[in-house]
Amino acid sequence: MDVNPLCVILVKNGSRGDQLLFRYPYTTDITLHTESKNKRPTPYSLITEDTIQKSQVSRTSNIANGKLVGFSDKVMSNLFAVKIELCDSKFELKVNDVRFVGHPIRLNSASAPARTKTQRKLSSIILFHIVFALKANLNHDVVNCYHDLSMRLGLALRHEEYRCQFLSTQAKLMLSAHDDASQLPEDGQVSPFQLILDRSLLARHLKQSYDELCGSGIVQLRVNNWIEVSFCLPQKVHCSLVTGLPVDCEGLVDGLRNLKPYHTFLLLVSKADLMCSLPPDSSQALWRLLQVEESHLMPFFTLAADADLTLNQVLMLVGHLVYWGKATIIYPVCSTNIYVLSHNAPTILNSQLCESFQEQFPGSSLHAAMAEFSMPTSLSDKTKPIDSPLQQQEQVEQIVWLLKHGILQQLHTYVYLTPPPSRTGSRELGWCGGGQLGSHGTSSPASTSIHTPTTVHEPPPPPTPTTVHEPSSHPPPSSLHHHDPLPHPPPSSLHHDPPPPSQLQALHHAAVQLSHPPSESDLGSVCSDERSPSPGVTVGVTGEDSVVRTLDATLTPAERELVMKVEAACNPDDLKLFAKLCIYFRGKHHLEEMMYRVNLRRSQLLHLIDKFRPVLLTCQHIDPSITLYTHTK
Amino acid sequence: MTEEFGKEGPIRSIFLSEFHHTVGPKIVYQYPENYVTKEVFDAVSYYIIPKPEILKRTITVNVLGVKITGYPNEIQNPNYARNALIFNLCFVCDSMARTVHYEPAVKKLSEYLENLELENGFLSDEGSRGQMPGILQHILEELNATGKCTVSITLSDQKPGPGESERRGMERRPSLLSERKHQSVEIKLYDGHERRMSMFSDQRQADMGFRGFRKSSVSESKVRRKSADGSTTSVLHIKVVGVWPDPPLVQDHHVPVLISERVYSRGDHWDLTTQQVLPYIDGYAHVAKIAAAADVETNLVKACVENLLYYGQVRLLPIFQYSNVYTVTPGLQKLYSNPCLQEECQRAVAKNCDPQPQLSDILTLYYSMTNGVTVRDLCIRFNPQSLNIDERCLIHFGLQHSLIRRLHCFPILVPPDPSSSTEDSPSHRSGHRRSVIHSMCNGQHSFDEICCKFGLTYKELHDRVERDTNILVLWK
Incomplete structure (x- = not known):
């Protein structure tokens, strides 16, 4: 969507009434003139009352050729020189298909600092208003950004007015230009705005901001060569990146909150350019961060250490870089990363992209490089042992180039625990993932039928009074490892006095242990139609409580039983590691995240997954947290 | 902040304002009373009763926590004090709400009032305009509840006879009617029994880009005469139609899939072509095939499908072939963690109702979809038929819930x-x-x-x- 402004307008209201000081672009009058002329069918046709009325009534659009039309200066100054009540807040007005947004700013108000108030003579301007005319169908997100810009410019102007009457002098210049233009002879007429543009610095500021908004989407102004106003229209900046996808401001900010310490950033512009564009008083921390070489190869936490910054600082700085369209977020480039063509990769032939690729890598074609990634490919797949280091280096550079241009995306492996088979005839036995658990009552006479409280099985179970109430209805902890002969002990008979709060934790553990089968028959009870002896039995007896407890906390009994049937579960070490990892086997964490969280090597992790392959499913997809564009609404 | 930005919200208030010849802009009637206070109204009165140059266009102003949409209208006639009647009927919403979809209704109402005034002096007559508060309340409540409403207005009920009232109206403003011919106001006199007036407000907004088969947001208004008590009743129908972005371009190879049951319950409400095409939208046939089967021109079918897309009745999916390649999306996580979706999925992909396919099998099939694996490969490897899974339904379900996407x-x-x-x-x-x-x-x-x-x-x-x-x- 085209987010360019149609027009920027400066209006003031003062002792001499409301006046439109400047607007840019100002050339619309001529086109409007010819248009209305063309409405007469022939030069000889009479202008009747009827035709005049028609042209007045039938106006439903105020946009022509991407310019604002149909508003005279007087009407605009009337509309935007708002009443005092509307000052210093957002102003939004929609007429037909044009939306005006601005932030009227009042001068001489009580909010002005007292000291400056006494020093300067009061100016005749009561309020001024910088208005942007936009297409009405633009997203509210864009409208808010323009409001923000209007406010920033307004505040800077107010400061300059209080400091050195910048606005008053500029307004005088503009008004005199208006007068001069009207006094010029008919044939030598110049637009007053042309005169203003020649004479006034403020007008040039507004023109510059309009031009920059239409161009790069980033406005960098130094109002009156004194106050820096910088503004970024993310919707525009990110659209002009090669990926060309619309983003919205809120989504972008949300996405940046999800950054993980193992991610890193990839600069989209050259480091030298970025350094040059930074203002002289920019943050030293940013300089230090940018000084780190090969930053796309190392994760944030390493970067933080190298640049001697805290991780939070690094994340904030990177957030800025991403917002301003200078960087994107990736997982650090390494040989095990699997890349594939992005869904949005531009495939069109003879695009500018091809040329710049060829410039960068002479002798190779973009589409050939892309074709290699039609199938998921990792860097290690691509490199052949006979390749020279130089060739390998070039391959890395190619991948980085493709990543920068959004042509590649990385696939991550996610691991899921196989859902246990659901049994026929009993709907409520249906399995549900995410650690939630239905009742698992069975009909086996040998069963203990312990009602496992559902809340206990959620991964981080804080023992709240409600969760404890149910465990308390079970046999006391001392009888835990005995086979309870009663199939359904009446809860009331077992209701002991309520436990004091200090015992809550202990009780919770007890409850967790309860759901673990201490004997063979108990195990069978969990899954009534499977009575085969399970190797997992030994675990309970050996007293490896912590392993068992973690397994219990994260898995449903049916799942646990499946896990226990796997051969590798006999090995206590493997089982221990599995228990540690199994909260990550719900498809919410990819391998790299597991490696980071549990501090494991990839080979160890893959080995474990292989061992437990019968109960694990894997699939590969992109990491939704780093594709910032998925956060658009 | 009661609503999220850009969401459609209810109308909070409706008011009729006019330019009073002595006190200037004022609110004449408002329902509910005082939702827009006098202070707020004074601050925005510039935009409610604007300068003559920007009359007769939809104006929305969003300040001070209210969003007011109006269509300032003017009738020029020397009979009025100050030679003109300027009035504006405005809808008020929360400042965060979206109001585009109310604009045609606001415009319609404004033009309707203009015509009533031209014919019967409805607005300038103290007696008849006493009905306005009730009308405003009715419109607000009906539009908020159902999105449409029917207004009946009793006109000139004190007038002794139809002929006389008609003559009176004509006498009072003969010049107005002749001036306003271009407004396509059409009056027929049926021997004093029925009078019909039709108005058109087809000048759609430029931002309502889609001009397909969408029904006009405001239907024709009618004025009917009831001969029994000698008064005239005018009936106006208003309907609010949401404005959504244009539907995507429909191409020959797209497969429309119905996603709503409502499409049939509406029955004959659809246009004839859509009625002819609908039975052939079975979820598997692509547009070109539907066109051939229904014996309708392809472009017409595309237009129909676009229309259905606009109303959210169908979804476009890629055509199913055994040579297709699909890949999983991050959305697949939903299927693993959401029991309701699992249930729905098991039902949807089952070949026979009983026994239900195992969830683990379904997941295995989905997880195996990746680059380079065609549906045929999947069938050979897993034989979904033996698992009681219909692979076509599996793909359909995955696409519809964005669990998987097609690789082109x-x-x-x-x-x-x-x-x-x-x-x-x-x-x-x-x-x-x-x-x-x-x-x-x-x-x-x-x-x-x-x-x-x-x-x-x-x-x-x-x-x-x-x-x-x-x-x-x-x-x-």
């Missing part, structure tokens, strides 16, 4: 060598004859499009592309 194949004709890469000459490399498909191998067209265009099967096209050394294949 784009053939690309490589330029011969870097030096001449800028020219677009497909007949390079002398040994190769120019093939018809080369014209579409520029990276913009997927296999589906090319197959549809040249009437090739996937296999034929695939073989041709395989044989042609100049063509690269990109999957994305």
